[in-house]
Amino acid sequence: VIVGAGAVGASLAAQFELSGITYALVGRGAQIGHIKKYGLSYQRPSGKRQIGLNAFDLSDPPKLALDDILLLTVKTQDAASSLASWSWRQVSDSAGATAASLAIVTFQNGLATEAMALRTFARVYG
Numbered sequence: 001v002i003v004g005a006g007a008v009g010a011s012l013a014a015q016f017e018l019s020g021i022t023y024a025l026v027g028r029g030a031q032i033g034h035i036k037k038y039g040l041s042y043q044r045p046s047g048k049r050q051i052g053l054n055a056f057d058l059s060d061p062p063k064l065a066l067d068d069i070l071l072l073t074v075k076t077q078d079a080a081s082s083l084a085s086w087s088w089r090q091v092s093d094s095a096g097a098t099a100a101s102l103a104i105v106t107f108q109n110g111l112a113t114e115a116m117a118l119r120t121f122a123r124v125y126g
Contacts, residue, residue, distance in 0.1 A: 006074070036055045072108070
């Protein structure tokens with residue numbers, strides 16, 4: 001589950017889509033609305049492609065499963081609120097488990113985000 005649909009998150013989602021890897025891209029606002037409706041215009045050295053993505057609005061995110069991995073691609077200034085919000089989301093196939101039990105990978109520069117994530121998540125990779 002890719003949390004953040006900016007340049008990093010959308011690029012990861014596009015590469016996963018092109019590689020046949022299961023994912024969900026979660027974002028908010030007009031940007032995720034545009035991606036849901038039109039897909040992503042993705043430019044690589046090999047050319048430009050329009051790619052449909054498995055995108056969700058933050059207000060209606062996908063259900064989480066025990067084998068999900070969270071990929072945190074939001075900007076550093078949005079990391080604390082995203083971590084707090086996501087850590088309490090229920091995992092659908094487990095009695096009482098929350099997302100805090102899932103592995104999370106941080107994609108921000110520096111080490112501040114890893115320290116923030118370790119406050120609520122047990123398995124943090126960055």
